Amino acid sequence: MQSSDKDKAKKTRRGSGAITLADVAKLAGVAPITASRAVNTPSQVSADVLKKVRDAVHRTGYVPNRVAGGLASSRSRLIAAVVPSMVVSVFAETIETLNNNLFEAGYQLMLGQTGYSAEREEALLEAIIGRRPDGIFLTGIMQSSKGRTRLLASGIPVVESWDLTPTPIDMLIGFSHADIGRDVAQFLMAKGRQRFALVRAEDERAMRRAEAFQGAVAKSGFKEVFVDNVGASRTLMSGRQALSRILLKTPDVDAIFCSSDLLAMGVLTEALARGIAVPQQLSIVGFGDVPHVANMVPALTTVHINARSIGQQAAEFLIGRAQGRSIKQAIVDVGFSIAERDSA
Amino acid sequence: MQSSDKDKAKKTRRGSGAITLADVAKLAGVAPITASRAVNTPSQVSADVLKKVRDAVHRTGYVPNRVAGGLASSRSRLIAAVVPSMVVSVFAETIETLNNNLFEAGYQLMLGQTGYSAEREEALLEAIIGRRPDGIFLTGIMQSSKGRTRLLASGIPVVESWDLTPTPIDMLIGFSHADIGRDVAQFLMAKGRQRFALVRAEDERAMRRAEAFQGAVAKSGFKEVFVDNVGASRTLMSGRQALSRILLKTPDVDAIFCSSDLLAMGVLTEALARGIAVPQQLSIVGFGDVPHVANMVPALTTVHINARSIGQQAAEFLIGRAQGRSIKQAIVDVGFSIAERDSA
DNA sequence: TTGAAAGCGCTAACAA
DNA sequence: TTGTTAGCGCTTTCAA
Numbered sequence: 001m002q003s004s005d006k007d008k009a010k011k012t013r014r015g016s017g018a019i020t021l022a023d024v025a026k027l028a029g030v031a032p033i034t035a036s037r038a039v040n041t042p043s044q045v046s047a048d049v050l051k052k053v054r055d056a057v058h059r060t061g062y063v064p065n066r067v068a069g070g071l072a073s074s075r076s077r078l079i080a081a082v083v084p085s086m087v088v089s090v091f092a093e094t095i096e097t098l099n100n101n102l103f104e105a106g107y108q109l110m111l112g113q114t115g116y117s118a119e120r121e122e123a124l125l126e127a128i129i130g131r132r133p134d135g136i137f138l139t140g141i142m143q144s145s146k147g148r149t150r151l152l153a154s155g156i157p158v159v160e161s162w163d164l165t166p167t168p169i170d171m172l173i174g175f176s177h178a179d180i181g182r183d184v185a186q187f188l189m190a191k192g193r194q195r196f197a198l199v200r201a202e203d204e205r206a207m208r209r210a211e212a213f214q215g216a217v218a219k220s221g222f223k224e225v226f227v228d229n230v231g232a233s234r235t236l237m238s239g240r241q242a243l244s245r246i247l248l249k250t251p252d253v254d255a256i257f258c259s260s261d262l263l264a265m266g267v268l269t270e271a272l273a274r275g276i277a278v279p280q281q282l283s284i285v286g287f288g289d290v291p292h293v294a295n296m297v298p299a300l301t302t303v304h305i306n307a308r309s310i311g312q313q314a315a316e317f318l319i320g321r322a323q324g325r326s327i328k329q330a331i332v333d334v335g336f337s338i339a340e341r342d343s344a
Numbered sequence: 345m346q347s348s349d350k351d352k353a354k355k356t357r358r359g360s361g362a363i364t365l366a367d368v369a370k371l372a373g374v375a376p377i378t379a380s381r382a383v384n385t386p387s388q389v390s391a392d393v394l395k396k397v398r399d400a401v402h403r404t405g406y407v408p409n410r411v412a413g414g415l416a417s418s419r420s421r422l423i424a425a426v427v428p429s430m431v432v433s434v435f436a437e438t439i440e441t442l443n444n445n446l447f448e449a450g451y452q453l454m455l456g457q458t459g460y461s462a463e464r465e466e467a468l469l470e471a472i473i474g475r476r477p478d479g480i481f482l483t484g485i486m487q488s489s490k491g492r493t494r495l496l497a498s499g500i501p502v503v504e505s506w507d508l509t510p511t512p513i514d515m516l517i518g519f520s521h522a523d524i525g526r527d528v529a530q531f532l533m534a535k536g537r538q539r540f541a542l543v544r545a546e547d548e549r550a551m552r553r554a555e556a557f558q559g560a561v562a563k564s565g566f567k568e569v570f571v572d573n574v575g576a577s578r579t580l581m582s583g584r585q586a587l588s589r590i591l592l593k594t595p596d597v598d599a600i601f602c603s604s605d606l607l608a609m610g611v612l613t614e615a616l617a618r619g620i621a622v623p624q625q626l627s628i629v630g631f632g633d634v635p636h637v638a639n640m641v642p643a644l645t646t647v648h649i650n651a652r653s654i655g656q657q658a659a660e661f662l663i664g665r666a667q668g669r670s671i672k673q674a675i676v677d678v679g680f681s682i683a684e685r686d687s688a
Numbered sequence: 689t690t691g692a693a694a695g696c697g698c699t700a701a702c703a704a
Numbered sequence: 705t706t707g708t709t710a711g712c713g714c715t716t717t718c719a720a
Contacts, residue, residue, distance in 0.1 A: 292580030
């Protein structure tokens with residue numbers, strides 16, 4: 001007798017308890033589908049209905065359940081991004097730009113981190129595909145054939161990045177690491193440097209830059225390049241320690257190419273601490289061009305990668321695909337440049 | 345006559361086309377719910393069924409649709425995190441740790457960036473609640489009462505962070521910005537410094553640190569603190585420019601507290617470039633303790649925040665709540681410390 | 689312009 | 705231990 005008008009029908013068994021579109025529709029006196037149209041495609045309903053539904057939305061504080069919507073429409077409006085690490089600022093820049101652009105277009109970003117681990121990457125892929133995102137952004141190329149197969153089988157648009165390959169899974173926005181290694185070597189040789197060393201982290205792309213660097217140096221007949229591998233530790237401190245080791249083995253070193261700006265800053269810091277003149281006695285080149293290295297003293301010479309433009313381009317591709325457009329030029333080489341400053 | 349066994353029943357109208365649990369179940373010769381149990385709670389099915397279902401999963405490459413599962417169970421296994429910016433490494437550290445811990449527990453991270461903008465934050469909140477995540481991590485305290493109301497109404501567990509308040513929405517992991525400002529002022533006064541300046545970005549929390557700093561200095565009878573507000577630009581360059589401006593107004597400045605390590609590095613860089621001795625002539629204190637500032641020369645004295653422990657604690661809270669546990673001590677002051685190094 | 693019906697792919701509840 | 709049934713909250717399809 002005193003039942004409110006909420007429970008006129010027989011009670012259902014479950015549910016999250018939140019306001020649903022059906023509640024809004026009932027309040028507005030229209031069918032659920034009409035309320036749906038008023039919310040999503042207002043141009044399809046009359047002004048009268050629009051007003052009633054909007055009122056009801058306001059009164060109830062209704063927030064559409066995108067999970068249900070996603071299931072029904074098989075468009076999740078979710079994009080997944082896979083990154084080795086967030087604390088590496090170049091990746092953070094790409095993700096920030098990607099995320100901002102996606103958000104403007106009504107897409108949400110799901111973030112996965114591999115920590116540079118292959119098995120982690122595999123588990124991540126499964127978790128991502130399980131969410132049925134409308135697109136996937138990969139930092140790097142998917143190396144594992146199992147991963148490639150899964151991705152292909154999922155039918156989800158994929159952007160690989162930060163590298164070049166003739167056989168991308170789908171779309172690609174990258175640059176050539178071999179070219180970078182070679183160009184940096186030539187740059188340093190043109191400066192008259194003669195004894196080279198590399199400081200690099202355990203990372204497949206860094207390895208390819210290193211190999212091209214070594215190749216170019218060898219081709220010009222200089223002594224073999226000394227390579228210091230700092231392993232997984234990508235800190236300023238490991239750069240400092242690397243220089244110490246290098247000086248022990250090759251005291252006559254006069255040029256060092258590092259696999260990241262942070263390592264280069266470490267080398268630079270250690271050099272200054274030891275009273276080694278940079279760039280007079282020692283040239284140092286970094287990789288990434290993190291924003292602030294340009295304004296340090298001495299300013300770091302480094303390889304500039306346009307991390308933000310990669311993020312933006314990826315957003316365009318992914319949104320385009322999610323909206324059913326086909327991307328014509330889906331393989332883009334964004335290139336790089338050597339930002340010549342004070343350290344080399 | 346030649347129809348495959350896929351389409352024995354009448355064709356359905358829609359769908360994403362991917363392999364579903366029903367396909368797997370049919371192949372394994374069991375009911376869908378049994379296949380579901382084999383996949384999610386293997387202990388509930390017989391060894392025989394488990395094997396048949398696992399085989400079918402392998403043969404088909406089935407990946408469970410978490411969207412559908414989330415809708416049915418009203419547990420999305422999704423946690424949302426709101427951050428002002430990813431390129432600020434302290435936030436990146438927290439997010440990285442949060443994400444890693446969540447992933448281990450089978451949760452996925454959805455990332456939202458406010459860009460320090462309030463209206464952006466509002467839109468973000470709507471997008472996040474629409475996904476019905478199992479938890480929300482907020483960098484900072486939700487200031488807007490509208491936002492607080494929405495969050496409260498959503499019923500989703502919330503962790504606010506990076507700050508303290510007597511009235512959190514739900515859970516809280518933070519530290520006192522006023523205490524930091526006061527302690528840093530006292531630290532510098534104890535060092536015998538007499539003429540103070542602040543470099544700060546346009547940011548509510550930085551403002552509170554600044555005010556407490558000014559208060560402590562005033563209380564001790566020193567000249568008024570000169571404040572340089574660099575606005576939204578949080579770069580090393582803005583730190584350099586800030587020092588230039590400060591020197592113009594207060595040439596006798598001997599201590600500067602910056603609202604971030606990056607700004608402090610800028611001030612430090614500019615000081616060194618001008619031949620100002622640090623810390624002899626000028627003490628510089630940063631905020632955040634980004635990993636590498638400890639190893640620079642001179643090493644930066646800064647306020648250490650345990651960004652990773654915030655992320656880890658938040659993961660624990662959120663996962664606990666998502667699994668129905670109630671958190672007893674849901675307000676945590678993680679504190680801070682002044683990492684005294686060479687710059688002050 | 690509006691609505692009825694039928695699912696999206698999965699799991700909770702109940703039953704066998 | 706396994707299965708049946710009935711939705712989760714929304715949108716597509718088809719019809720009026």
